Amino acid sequence: MTKAMTDQPGRLLLIILDGVPWANWRRRFGALEGWVQSGAARVWRMRSVLPSMSGPCYASIHTGTPPQQHGVLSNGLIRRLDLPDIFSQARKGGAITGAVTHSWFSELFNRAPFDWLRDIEYDEPASASINHGRFHTMTGYDRNNQATPCDADLYATLSMLCARHRLHYGILHSCTLDSMGHRFGHDCPEMDHACALADAMLASFLPCWLEMG
DSSP, X not given: OOHHHHTSTTOEEEEEETTOOHHHHHHHOXXXXXXXXXXXXXXXXXXXXXXXXXXXXXXXXXXXXXXXXHOOOSTTOOOOOOSOOHHHHHHHTTOOEEEEEEHHHHHHHTOSSOOHHHHSEEEOTTOXXXXXXXXXXXXXOBTTBOOOOOHHHHXXXXXXXXXXXXXXXXXXXXXXXXXXXXXXOSXXXXXXXXXXXXXXXXXXXXXXXXXXX
């Protein structure tokens, strides 16, 4: 978290880049490492919950509970959770929330099952959870078809929601690097290139978000 963020409390963006090993983070994200080197950001290394699959991790990050408590024990058990979570607690405090994520976040924290026409994009000021949602499903995903949106487009969408709705808490989730790892592995030129691109895309939006507070 940078000093510019802490000087203006009450607004937070959580950016999740799914499926990136520790070694890749420290070697291939030069722009982010530059923030750390300058003293404006910090690095923490934490242990994941088990199972360390996408769905269980998403649920644990936002409820603060392990899979054995929230019940999302695999990617095949995505459902609306009945525990307090970051979105609902933020809303109770009067905060405005937004999400630019995989559709599982909508199902876990807003409503399930996911309905394309109803849920792919919504703006619901009275929602007790996510007020402004823009979701992607990755339908058709497999090893040969990544089915992932461009990260820069996702960052632009989050920036638009921040500017339009003055989000207090916003989350963005990208599966691009997770998909690349499944397809090519993690120690290869393809993954190195993908990490460098992800770093550059993120770096281009960080000043904008800091300026927004």
